[in-house]
Amino acid sequence: MIWNILRSESLEIQVPSSFTRETMYPFIRRAIDENADARCDRVIFDFGILSWIEPAGIVVLSNLFEYLIKRGAKVQIKNHTKNTETIRYLDDSCFFEHYLKKKVFPSSSVRPTTIPLHLVKKEKVFQFLECDLIPWIGGRVNLASDSLATIKMCLEEVYLNIDHHSEVKIGCSFAQHYPKKKLIHLVVSDFGVGIPTVVRRKLPDLDDKSAIFKACQEGFSTKSNVRNRGAGIPNLMRYVTLKSRGTVIIASGGGSVSAVEGDGKMKITPRSAAGFYPGTFVQVILRTDTLDQVAEDSQQEDFSW
Incomplete structure (x- = not known):
């Protein structure tokens, strides 16, 4: 690169x-x-x-x-x-x-309503989630960190996915709680090669939005590495949309996808972007009034990776 x-x-x-x-x-x-x-x-x-x-x-x-x-x-x-x-x-x-x-x-x-700007290196992802982000989310919604284990696992995969698609080995992260709106916005991004470039190494005929959409499909991966098995982004989308009824937005290159809940199902929509994003951008919008359902599922489900 x-x-x-x-x-x-x-x-x-x-x-x-x-x-x-x-x-x-x-x-x-x-x-x-x-x-x-x-x-x-x-x-x-x-x-x-x-x-x-x-x-x-x-x-x-x-x-x-x-x-x-x-x-x-x-x-x-x-x-x-x-x-x-x-x-x-x-x-x-x-x-x-x-x-x-x-x-x-x-x-x-x-x-107190923010996790301020962090530059998160690959080797610091687990520490950042374990010591900063997840305890902060739990504190904002009065839930124990352990009850957010599934969200933490999904986010860890997303941060590592960013690293994998980035090749710059560092991502910028920021989180904001909007108490009146009952929302938490988490954004993590890098200015690396981006998802479409990496996906096209395996599927060269896909345009940018189709490549991002493919990267969001469960089981798809451009690596055999156990840390990048294609589980993180799909599971995050599933939990955020179906359990929290929140939103996940990914932008990379000339494309983007959004995942929302509709009629009890997850709806993923690929789009051509309004410009070019030189890297990967992930925005997660959590509804704080439904996070207790995510926490309950985390306690009940034996999450297999």
Whole structure:
């Protein structure tokens, strides 16, 4: 996997006023082309008009910073010191502390409704889930960590799947609890080669959305490795949609899939994306008012991998 920097010049990119999964594509396109090459070797990100950011936006920002830095590009930030709710949210989420090595506001601190930005390496996945993410989810919904064992197993496979399809060996992760909406949003992503590229090594005729759809089928795997047997993403989709009645969204390359519950069944829909995602993006939306059912099933079911 060889990435290039196309031009030796400066590029200024405006962070969108509303940074969501829907607005991430044009933002990414400003910095990276469809060959995953960086457009310039010095990129300045302007936070001046940012007024809303979702977990997806935080993870995409982090991925893009990590990608550019690893390619040798210089990354700078401007207009990020305004005392706005969104800038404070980013500061509380440890974004600026990670990339500027200091907080914007001395009083910033991690909010109890978030698991702040984490860069999760393959060898740290189990520790992150066991010590950080799962206890936090349990604490937010008053469930013991042990009762979320199935969710933990599925998420572990997803993090390792990201690593397998990534080949960059690191993923960015962020989680947010919305108590009033009774939802938890978890986003994990990388800027690696992406699912379609890896799947086409085995099935070369598939387009991007079909390749992602194939990767979501139980039993399909591009590796014989016991840690990548094709169980993680399908089982996560099944549990999130049918037990929690939540949603799973995956974007990679020029395609995406969404999994939701409908009439008691899981519905997986492949789509052509509104742009190009240079890696793999997974968003899990859990309904907190139904997580007790997931916990109950975890205690009853002998989950065989």
